[in-house]
Amino acid sequence: MTNMSQIRRRAMRPDSFVASTFLALALISLFGASAPAVAESKPNVVLILADDLGWSDTSLFGTTKFYRTPNIERLAERGMTFTRAYSASPLCSPTRASILTGLNPARTGITTPNCHLPQVTMQAKSTASGAPSQKSTIPSSVSRLDTSYYTLAEMFKDNGYVTGHFGKWHLGPEPYSPLEHGFDVDLPHHAGPGPAGSYVAPWKFRDFDHDPDVPDQHIEDRMAEEAVAFLEKHKSEPFFLNYWMFSVHAPFDAKQSLIEQYRNQVDPSDPQRSPTYAAMIESMDDAVGTLLDKLDEMGVANNTIIVFASDNGGNMYNEVDGTTATSNAPLRGGKATMYEGGVRGPAIVAFPGHVQAGSRSNQIIQSCDFYPSLLNLLRIEPQPAQHFDGISFVPALKGQPLDREAIFTYFPHSPGVPDWLPPSVSVHRGDWKLIRIFHGGENGQHRWKLFNVGDDLGEQQNLASRYPERVQSMDAMIEAFLVDTQAVLPLPNPNFDPAKYDPQAEGKGRLKGSSKPAAKKPVASMKPVAGWIPAGTCELEIENGSMLINSTGGDPYLSYKLPESVSTEPLILRFSLTSNSSGHGQVFWQEQDVAPAFFRDRSVRFDVRHDQESHDYVVEFSPANPVVAVRIDPSRGPGKMWLSKIKLTDANGMLLHQWDF
Incomplete structure (x- = not known):
């Protein structure tokens, strides 16, 4: 650059x-x-x-x-x-x-x-x-x-x-x-x-x-x-x-x-x-x-x-x-x-x-x-x-x-945490704060949240509809900032499906579908393949050196209990995935002395490319306790996926566990 x-x-x-x-x-x-x-x-x-x-x-x-x-x-x-x-x-x-x-x-x-x-x-x-x-x-x-x-x-x-x-x-x-x-x-x-x-x-x-x-x-x-x-x-x-x-x-x-x-x-x-x-x-x-x-x-x-x-x-x-x-x-x-x-x-x-x-x-x-x-x-x-x-x-x-007009915060990401927001940029001007949510409105238009943090430190009252002129003037400042910094911007998502977006969850809880799994078959009834236990809406088999995941849609996932706990932090799960399914993926982990409960909320989301081509993925997570098991949710929709080259490493690339099929 x-x-x-x-x-x-x-x-x-x-x-x-x-x-x-x-x-x-x-x-x-x-x-x-x-x-x-x-x-x-x-x-x-x-x-x-x-x-x-x-x-x-x-x-x-x-x-x-x-x-x-x-x-x-x-x-x-x-x-x-x-x-x-x-x-x-x-x-x-x-x-x-x-x-x-x-x-x-x-x-x-x-x-x-x-x-x-x-x-x-x-x-x-x-x-x-x-x-x-x-x-x-x-x-x-x-x-x-x-x-x-x-x-x-x-x-x-x-x-x-x-x-x-x-x-x-x-x-x-x-x-x-x-x-x-x-x-x-x-x-x-x-x-x-x-x-x-x-x-x-x-x-x-x-x-x-x-x-x-x-x-x-x-x-x-x-x-x-x-x-x-x-x-x-x-x-x-x-x-x-x-x-x-x-x-x-x-x-x-x-x-x-x-x-x-x-x-x-x-x-x-x-x-x-x-x-x-x-x-x-x-x-x-x-x-x-x-x-x-x-x-x-x-x-x-x-x-x-x-x-x-x-x-x-x-x-x-x-x-x-x-x-x-x-x-x-x-x-x-x-x-x-x-x-x-x-x-x-x-x-x-x-x-x-x-x-x-x-x-x-x-x-x-x-x-x-x-x-x-x-x-x-x-x-x-x-x-x-x-x-x-x-x-x-x-x-x-x-x-x-200070002779300062404003400060800007650019964060074009969307971590799946409580109080999450889609990719955004904000401007602080005095007590006023405007958040632009990229393409968060109707028909790919932006959406805004306006707060007066002097009167409303907890940002509970969105005043955007009450002060449209202020929104317009502060958003113009955001636009000038993005142009000046030559920021690489989020784009409207052509794959967006309104049925998979929950606007009520925004700013309150996790992204829709990221915390509570759908109804699943009991794990004990699923047949393990190479030590991996399928559950949810999928079955496993080995095909040409890869793990073939056949999903009927909803919430397919597979989990693996490690032969011994891993206590380093952070951990990185690396793998190759080919998919003709749809939806995002997630990696969950279970920590020692913590009840599984579908691994609770210990998860990291990753975007999956469903183009039937093999792509490498690197998913980092930071456990608070030794890790005893990992789980991969490779998609949300029906279809076939091929998983291979799975490795668990530390941040320096040191191999901790490897799976071969």
């Missing part, structure tokens, strides 16, 4: 460092070597990004009695807390790319967190058709952060900073790792979407082991230790520490002692009642405290800019301790949704002497603002041709209003 926002990192290095060096030499020549310094030392920068930390997951806003975050409060006392801080996406990789480039996901093309998967896609593409239950198609996402972008880390490096990345990356393995994007150090050098295996050792990182003297070491404790060692090593030079926490993303586990402490404090009537999640938040907060302690000890806290934020909203939908992980109340929705709970989170900026301690701002900021804001704070000019979708929010840090 070529546009003005892509700055070739070697062809267009900034001149500021060279210019400042030349100026210093000139001053020495003019005034003598003993001349006083003309400028104070460069400020250090620490950027802390939490993973899946919701707006109500800290004690900053008075929305929780259960979680304890004293160190995040301590950081807030040193700087400014933003009450309206938005991620660029309701999912992680798009937001991470926006932080490093200052660009919106609509422009980078990274719109979903697929950057750990083997397939390398460098150009987003439209999709011609979709499942019959979808009114619009879903574009394919870019799967790697292109090294042609001049990243935040490269900017720091070229201006005399030592750069270190610690924790989660999720923007691609080599040759797209942090080491290729401007970082001198990268630990644990892991391309996966979460911690390898677990938070508490033993871990399963390829080249990063826990401290043998601490057998149950927490990954966040270790990352904080590595980060402060980096700070100590480089205390005599300006540093950029990029600490992207694994916390508090799934899998859900924590120090057992902390879990037990919180277990005794659970209020069953409180929507935030998972002791495991509360323990995870405490370990995250401890890591923030470790960094603050080291900066104080080194005596550099007053010359250090600290930015703290989250990559998207809190995860309300995965189950842990028999309940949802957390609640974003009073916001609506959570991670993977376009409502406030999916994109609004805590954010703090501290810079002693420049930002008023203990202050708050209700100005709207977004993750693509961090790059231009840091340039402004450091008085570094951007590249001559460098473009940002974000703006500098330095005026807000000085207590002034």
